Amino acid sequence: MHLEVLLTHQPIPYPPRAWGNDPGAGALAEFYGVVRETEELRPIRALRYEAYADMAVAEIRRILGELEKAHPCRRALVLHRLGEVPVGEAAIHVRVEAAHRAEAFALLQGFMDRLKREVPIWKVAAIPRE
Amino acid sequence: MHLEVLLTHQPIPYPPRAWGNDPGAGALAEFYGVVRETEELRPIRALRYEAYADMAVAEIRRILGELEKAHPCRRALVLHRLGEVPVGEAAIHVRVEAAHRAEAFALLQGFMDRLKREVPIWKVAAIPRE
Secondary structure: OEEEEEEEOOOOOOOOOOOOOOOOOOEEEEEEEEOOOEEOOEEEEEEEEEEOHHHHHHHHHHHHHHHHHHOOOOEEEEEEEOEEEEOOOEEEEEEEEEOOHHHHHHHHHHHHHHHHHHOOEEEEEEEEOO | OEEEEEEEOOOOOOOOOOOOOOOOOOEEEEEEEEOOOEEOOEEEEEEEEEEOHHHHHHHHHHHHHHHHHHOOOOEEEEEEEOEEEEOOOEEEEEEEEEOOHHHHHHHHHHHHHHHHHHOOEEEEEEEEOO
16 A cells, blocks of 8 residues: 655645556545534634644554554545644545455544544644634 | 535536635535545456436535534535546535534545435446556
């Protein structure tokens, strides 16, 4: 599986940049986790994320490698934003391409389920709306 | 839930057109089903899709309405291409936006599981590669 993993302080682009065509890929699944206007019922204007960056990238690659054994996929992209992420902007984007739909969804959801538990990236602050 | 459902003979755009911002949406999930280079192990250059168009749109809306009761989401888009769809191009695009990830994935996958069984859209031909 071809992997791209990047932590970035820049906005995550939406719409995403297209990948080059893979004629064996029948399923493309994408997920964006977006900062909502409330955090624990309080209005916010942004969340702030921090990471142990090198370890986070290594853990993301390890989790994807483990999941791939059960759910073979062709390409995966993980972008996680760090620093201040305003409401309405994505904190994370995951894209998975596979021959078939079932594998793509299984890898994507399995990854999201493990991300918060196993990867050293944290919400360190919710910045209240004035 | 706001719904957009369209059957089209035009290519499905990728990257997708962005939706306007919804500050209560924390999860955006997208799926593209893409024509692969082989169909039942034979090389092809395209698949051809046909539909009972009015009934297909009504059934898609009915399925989404049913799924929404268990998995409340905020917006959903279904684009299905008809006619000849070349290898590498999408036959279907589904986008779901929800407050949380679990509902978005549940609606999206539940819809894909029911689409082939319940909606009158069919692969009517696989066009072999010369």
